[in-house]
Amino acid sequence: MNPVVFEVLRHSVEGIPERMGAALQRSAFSANIKERKDESCALFSAGCEMVAQAEHIPVHLGAMPSALDAIISSCQLSPGDQVMMNDPYKGGTHLPDITVAKPVFFDEDLLGYVVNRAHHADIGGSTPGSMPGDSFRLEEEGIVISPTHIIKNGEFCEETFDLLSSARNTKERKGDLRAQIGANELGARELSEVIDKFGLHEYLDFIDSSLIYSEERTRNTIDRIEDGTYSAVSFMEWDEEVKLCLRTTVKDDTIYFDFDGTSEQVEGNINAPLPVTLSAVYYVVRCLIPEDIPMNQGVYQPIKVSAPEGTLLNPEYPAAVSAGNVETSQRVVELILDALRAALPEKLPAQSQGTMNNLIIGNERFTYYETIGGGSGASSLGDGASGVHVHMTNTLNTPIESIEHEYPLRVNCYKLRKNSGGGGLFKGGDGIVREIEVLEDAHLSIQSERRIEGPRGFNGGGDGTAGSNLLFIDSKETDLGGHVSMDIKRGWRVRIETPGGGGWGSVEI
């Protein structure tokens, strides 16, 4: 394809999901969508290849294609239809993320799909926010929706919406869904405009060229990694032994990720549905390739992933999944980096905090949810960063002044955890200390990892300090461990100390 037309079309096409996202954020109700930007929009070809995607959170990378596949295989889609779903066992990730897809037609022919997903504030789980800390079965986490029409021939399907009747604040749910539907309408309209302007032939030509272009550039990157098999094993911090296993094989310009040997799914919520596992893999590859490569299905072509069914990284119904998305995904990324470090010692950092430190405090009156940053690993390029989110998330913190204004909570301290990063030629980033005093009785849940073993240093660098979750009743201190679900009383203080990153390189004497 002519390289000028290609680049002009690229800007036209890539702009579509970006503007769908702008429209979605503008018209949604949930703070998760509006403020935390926990949403993604994408454009797919008629053959379900992802053509362009605008995401703000890496965990959506692999989830969108999986969701669309599930929708197409179970629903008949006509012009004027839109379908929604959230089932983690049919392409979803965790229940609060609802995906809505719309087919786009040109004359009679299917041209492709516009798809978006958004994190709703609630989906009817056993606790507000629908991410319970101690769920065993999927149903405890909320309403499970298989792919179902929400718009049929241009009409809103009230009976489908009634499925959501047990969610908290259904009015807000409807508003968010309407926003998602509207974003797809905008995307479909804009795609039609592109076809009108450039012609169908040119557009289809662009898709082919664009996928090949991204695939070739990704293959070039993989080709430069030394052929071989690189393995890693790590353990989730759980009551029983839960092992994560990976064999990564680089062969010419293809890379294989085989998670065989990983433990079976557990009775608990740390199971990560396959799309989450895929997202973790895609995230790492995305970090390795040049940042200007357009993100589309072509990038995924040279990546082959296999995770045995019934295991932690490809669980089966009815396993609970709410922490898979937010905690296990982090550990999978670290596992992949552990394996690849032997092949790319100069490119990859030491281990980072590898957790999101999910903290939920609430009662009937309020729900406070926050994820807390920590230390990132140092690399051959320099020190790690302190007090940041790593890998699969990058959401903002809540200002102390907002917390104290909105919730019966007092923050006693919010500071860097000095010297928690590993030492070395380059130091790992420091974690964070956050101490909160509750001013009302409430329920406390914490989902966190790296409370037993800290992030490891690399190439002679020291290890980061493991995190800890502490409870203070007067002056009595209790270590709560990594996964917490308990009632707490007014005046008690919860102190979260997040892990420091690993150091890189030994200090020469």
Place this chain on the structure above:
Amino acid sequence: MLVSVDVGGTFTDMIIVDEGLKHFKIPSTPKDPAKAVIQGFPEDCDEFIHGTTVATNAFLERKGAPTAFITNDGFEDILFIGRQVRPKLYDLHIEIKPLPLSSEDCHGIVGRVDADGTILHDIDREDLERLAISLKQKDRSAAVCLLHSYKNNVHEEEIKGILNEAGVTCSLSNRVSNEFREYERGVTTLLDAYLGPVVKKYFKKIEEGTGVEPLVMKSSGGLQPASEINPIDTFYSGPAGGVAGGKYISGLLGIDDLITFDMGGTSADMATIVDGDMAWKDQGTIGGFPVQSKMVDIETVGAGGGSIAWMDDGGVLRIGPKSAGAHPGPACYGLGGTEPTVTDALLLAGYIDKDYFLGGEIELHVDRAETAIDGLSDQMGLSMDELIIGIIMIANSKMSRCMKEITVKRGLSPSEFSILAFGGAGPLHASYLAQELGIDRVIVPPAPGVFSALGMLTGDLRTERSRTLLLPLNGKKEINHIINELLVKEKGEQEVYLGLRYKGQSHHLNVILEGEMAERFHLEHKKLYGYADHEAEIEIVNVRVEHVKKRNFIGLPETTRSGDHPSSRTCLFPGGKQKCKVFYRKYLQNGDDGPAVIEDSNSTILVPPDWAFKVTHKGIIEVVRR
């Protein structure tokens, strides 16, 4: 005599309005920016309007005064943690730009106020006295930001007393910003303390050299005397001048909805004027850090005349983000640049006259541009002409992508707007952008090459004072008392805005205080976000009082022109080469059909085939779709 000076990285633009309107470009003197201003400054100036980058540059180059940060015990690191996000999503080695502050200079002090403003612990005066002495010894100024000081400023004010007594100057967060969110307010306070001395020194020099105290253009589009200015309010002084001018042109022509489009050497700035008014925001960013200061809402794209065209390792033609800047500049400047740029393509397309660039001040070298373009066209397997048009079209598609986004974000479609084009390269690209976006009209103001300086002349004197409230709207009585405190006891109009949101949202809308506030807020919210929630509780986030003293801008001068007999030259368009009429704007009397090129002193206007232009009043040119 009215003088306006806008200092840029390459040129310092000056406009003198006396009997008529004169404008110049003087090479900037970046090491001592005041030098260029004073050099070109006329005598007998009555009023001096100034756009400055002194605070921006001092921050970006980290040339402020050493500053210490004082906050509550346990929160010493809040400026380092920030919002705990990393700047690049897909970068395994996370790098975070440091603030001009070392951790040894951060001090946590005893004393605490809660969210209602109740004092939980008192400050320790003796401890603070010791701190003050040590700051004095280290020659630090101080930025003080305590939790909830917008609700209760007693501790911050007490600390100021102690520091001043020891001879330490300080900035207090409740005075600099008075808005909630401790990180953003803390950074804003730090920058105020850090940049204050530099900015003060600069204005002193300017005033001594010119004999006039300037009125400074702020990022908000309002003016304020230099002696009263807060450095943090000036970060986007120049670009705001252009948008202020856009508002003026919108009123003058009765065109309510405009996109201002300012394309220069390294980037293109865009903003919207909707219903005749500038869009603004309460908080912006500078060099990756937040600033709680009212700013015109401007979006910047890395596409300018100096943007470099290159082939990526997948064989695709890319433009930018690397720019040749002013030095060495595009290949055709002949100053050593060898990579092809957008300006080189514009020159070879015939849009720019090599002998009339910047009014003939810089001679362009066609041969250098050809060599640069030729090299890339060989590499890419494209003909010279294909590449030249390709570079222009790709730059256009980057800019139109951004233009679409800024209108969609406001819930509008780009086709509802006209484009106001200025900057050296704006009027060359604008019609192509309009074509792509379904826009029918491009407006080119007089002196487009120095329009930001011209726009500054149209500004009013404005001071803004605000305070975070976080109170329910139905308990409004309390706020009258606070508004009274914020009102300026001086002549002029006062505009009062309430920042309102549905409880639970984290962003608010600014609604002017008038009539039934709840109704007004629901309406605004529906207009901008597509829905209103009549049952939800409304919260007042903040109150903002703007004191406005209208200035009497004498208006654009009438122009008389003798008429022009066009010459012609061949230009390259996407459809092939065509003969174009060439006009000089200074003689231009009537309109004509495109294709045509209109030479202006610091800019060039392109009228593509299928477009036409007309000269409307005050010499404003409209380029319209035929």
